[in-house]
Amino acid sequence: MLNALKPQPADKILTLMKLYRSDTRTDKIDLGVGVYKNAAGETPVMRAVKAAEKKWWQEEKTKSYVGLAGDPAFSDAMIALVLGDKVSQETVAAVATPGGTGAFRQALELVKLANPSTKIWISSPTWPNHPSIINYVGINIAEYRYFNNDTRAIDFEGMIEDLGNIRSGDVVLLHACCHNPTGANLTQAQWSEVITLMQQNGAIPLIDLAYQGFGDGLEEDAAGLRMVASEMPETLIGASCSKNFGIYRERTGILMAVLQDKSLRTTTQTNLEFLNRQNYSFPPDHGARLVSLIMNDDTLRADWKAELENVRLGMLKLREQLARELRQRSGSDRFDFLAEHRGMFSRLGATPEQVESLRRDYGIYMVGDSRLNIAGLNSKTVPILAEAVIKAGI
Ligand code: LMR
Secondary structure, eight states, X not given: OGGGOOOOOOOHHHHHHHHHHHOOOTTOEEOOSSOOOOTTXXXXXXXXXXXXXXXXXXXXXXXXXXXXXXOHHHHHHHHHHHHTTSSOGGGEEEEEESHHHHHHHXXXXXXXXXXXXXXXXXXXXXXXXXXXXXXXXXXXXXXXXXXXXXXXXXXXXXXXXXXXXXXXXXXXXEESSSOTTTOOOOOHHHHHHHHHHHHHHTOEEEEEEOOTTSSSOXXXXXXXXXXXXXXXXXXXXXXXXXXXXXXXXXXXXXXXXXXXXGGGHHXXXXXXXXXXXXXXXXXXXXXXXXXXXXXTOHHHHHXXXXXXXXXXXXXXXXXXXXXXXXXXXXXXXXXXXXXXXXXXXXXXXXXXXXXXXXXXXXXXXXXXXXXXXXXXOOTTXXXXXXXXXXXXXX
């Protein structure tokens, strides 16, 4: 049977991660996979996470199953963190999932169950695993323009024009903040316009929230999403704790369905739990437990927020330094967008050949579309990157 299998295309981001690991150059720089790194190049366990682990190690009495939706304390904490007081908890159905990718996958499963002939609109570009999973699950897919490679800014006119073609019941995938791979985000006015359009054409928003707290702040990064959730009749949200809690390998995420019509909540909740049961039964608990312990303890929560804010400000500083170094070296403002974008990623605007040259000649690794992870830099490597960018003719 298994001889019928064909080799699968390798994931580009993860292939790059492997290539980087096998590079023996000691001065190599990893700007590939979206993992936060401090100035020493480490991805540390956050202080509050360590403290919560210690606490939980002492308190935990059993490893028995929790529940198909995960621990309610985790859902409550995440609903509060993501939605603030914009939406009443009674309107939200939610299940814990293995990471944000798990939430996205389960959202697609739910969409397919409810409306198998729907179409999902994704931004061009988007995280490559989005279309990959949509195709794998077998849902129709279409693209809307989002980013203009020449101006390195949002092509909002193109976006609105494309979203104008949406039919009632289609799903629109939106990045809540820190757009991956471009770092270019919608303004509040643009969110409003998108909401009006989605209301007019009966679209269902599906929002991927992977970087809350990495852009403009915890509240600011959720502001657009909260507008959508409070104004649209139905909103699906997949949120990840990988980045903002730094618990990547614990696979901690949540899928929420916000329903203005409260009478839909129970059925939606049972469907979400059914889908968990079909796919992996109980979601992982450890990371989710750490999140709820942190969020329900004033001291731990304050410390987590402070550390996260430090991470965010550090990335902003690196963005500004890189834009400055490139302005000096290029004698132009064409890289100023790097200081304006938010989150871990920006697209440099290099050709695949130039990206390859950076890797081959300078040991600088970034994704083939020239997406770079700002958090992979430090104040010493910024000038090295800037120098290489100019030498590579970007
Ligand atoms: C990324 O885009 O690099 C991250 O979301 C990690 C991943 O799984 O691809």
